Amino acid sequence: MAAPTDRTDAELLARRKRRSLALGLVLGALVIIFYVLTIVKVGPGVFDRPL
Amino acid sequence: MKASQLAYVDDHREIVAAAGARVEDYFALLKPRVMSLVVFTALVGLLLAPGGINPFIGFVAVLCIAVGAGASGALNMWYDADIDAVMSRTANRPIPAGRVDRDDALALGLILSVFSVVLLGLAANWLAAGLLAFTILFYAVIYTIWLKRATPQNIVIGGAAGSFPPMIGWAAVTGTVSIEGCILFLIIFLWTPPHFWALALYKQGDYAAAGIPMLPNVAGERATKVQILLYSLVLVAVSLVPPFIGFAGGIYAVAAVVTGLYFVFLAWRLFRTREDVAMRKAARSLFAYSLSYLFIIFLAFVTDHLGQIIGVA
Numbered sequence: 001m002a003a004p005t006d007r008t009d010a011e012l013l014a015r016r017k018r019r020s021l022a023l024g025l026v027l028g029a030l031v032i033i034f035y036v037l038t039i040v041k042v043g044p045g046v047f048d049r050p051l
Numbered sequence: 052m053k054a055s056q057l058a059y060v061d062d063h064r065e066i067v068a069a070a071g072a073r074v075e076d077y078f079a080l081l082k083p084r085v086m087s088l089v090v091f092t093a094l095v096g097l098l099l100a101p102g103g104i105n106p107f108i109g110f111v112a113v114l115c116i117a118v119g120a121g122a123s124g125a126l127n128m129w130y131d132a133d134i135d136a137v138m139s140r141t142a143n144r145p146i147p148a149g150r151v152d153r154d155d156a157l158a159l160g161l162i163l164s165v166f167s168v169v170l171l172g173l174a175a176n177w178l179a180a181g182l183l184a185f186t187i188l189f190y191a192v193i194y195t196i197w198l199k200r201a202t203p204q205n206i207v208i209g210g211a212a213g214s215f216p217p218m219i220g221w222a223a224v225t226g227t228v229s230i231e232g233c234i235l236f237l238i239i240f241l242w243t244p245p246h247f248w249a250l251a252l253y254k255q256g257d258y259a260a261a262g263i264p265m266l267p268n269v270a271g272e273r274a275t276k277v278q279i280l281l282y283s284l285v286l287v288a289v290s291l292v293p294p295f296i297g298f299a300g301g302i303y304a305v306a307a308v309v310t311g312l313y314f315v316f317l318a319w320r321l322f323r324t325r326e327d328v329a330m331r332k333a334a335r336s337l338f339a340y341s342l343s344y345l346f347i348i349f350l351a352f353v354t355d356h357l358g359q360i361i362g363v364a
Contacts, residue, residue: 012071022074033111037174040107 076145081121089120096220112223115171125160126191134261175223186215203269210243241286245279246341252334283318287311306351
């Protein structure tokens, strides 16, 4: 088995960073979707309740 | 820490597949071109449905249907990696090309399947979510795992999976399955066999090499061309039903007649063509046109609907 070169390692790390960034964006989008969906489904009154 | 140490696998090729996949490779697993057609037909079902829907819920519903379709695409690529590798059309897909690990595709498909169904249920309703779950199951299990390698009727029955999106869009708005939703389903269902058999006619060698029993390989070219012509005639007949039941008006009727007649003409030309090169060319023409046909028909539904709202059609 040929050992990966440094150049390969740098490329793999760059790709991993891009995958992490993409996953972060997807998770961020999900947070927004669930937030807006809650407001749309339940209404702004969702925040108007006694503590 | 070096990237080569990140993946707990021995083989270098596996390391590259597991640690070196690009975001685009994972996106390619979702079959974006199929997804775009699913988004379009689901959106049409959603727009045509009576009653209306909150725009954000509508957006989430279409997103879920698209992601569900993408998930079933990933599950399809996971299972079919062996035959994808021997067909020219599919050899460069992420798994056979060695860019994505097969298990990763399975995990992605399963996670997105569950997520899209649950989110659609929470956002719209559980009938639409149930239909989406059934669609994913139908495509991944009944078509991909069972029918595709077992019978030349694979794409006839399996075509049902691709026919559900407009019905799901309709159900997301109304919470019901109506005759109109069934007609949208039927149009795609009847469109699928001539579309894929035209492809199978000029890609016969690929399917034979992969051992997939497509109709041209099993029943021969002549029988396939007869089936294409028959399905085309039934498809055009069904596409003309909506104006008669008040589901569409003049704009749609004109579009359905004109595009339908040309569809039948191309199917007839293919049926009449015997010489091999000309036959492949005719099959390719029908395959390419069939994509435009479906797009125009569904666009005509929406145009007609909008025309009726503003009093033109």
